[in-house]
Amino acid sequence: MKRIDLLFANPEYQNLLEYIKYAERDRKFCRHDIRHFLDMSRLLYIYCLEEGLDIDKELIYAIGLLHDIGRAEQYKSGREHHLAGAECAKKLMPLCGFTNEETQRAAEAILSHRSTESGDILARLVYRADKRSRLCFDCPARDECNWPREKMNLEIDI
């Protein structure tokens, strides 16, 4: 089984994913589900190729699958999701065969994925892929969204 499949099948990962689904069941804004995680992973992979970064594809997808998984804890306790997500990456990735170095790289990218100010190019691409994966131009709740208009994707990004 690929490492990314092991991560997706991990019971703790599945529980967190299910909790987010439950907590967001009535949410009219963007959800943090496996579709978002895969959209974000695919964009991140494209951006890494465009930038000529030699980063393992499964590591990129692990970052995608884990970058918002901390939302579960945020909904439960209020703890910010990037902190909980980085911690989750450190716990689950080694169980799925990722090296300590890969795990550390993913945790750092997840920790700084909410800011454009990171000095690390991977973290900046994670931020961009995360934002660009949202289809604001097609969103019926756009006018009520708290994203500033300049951050919204109001055109098709190519």
Ligand SMILES: [Fe+2]
């Ligand atoms: Fe996200």
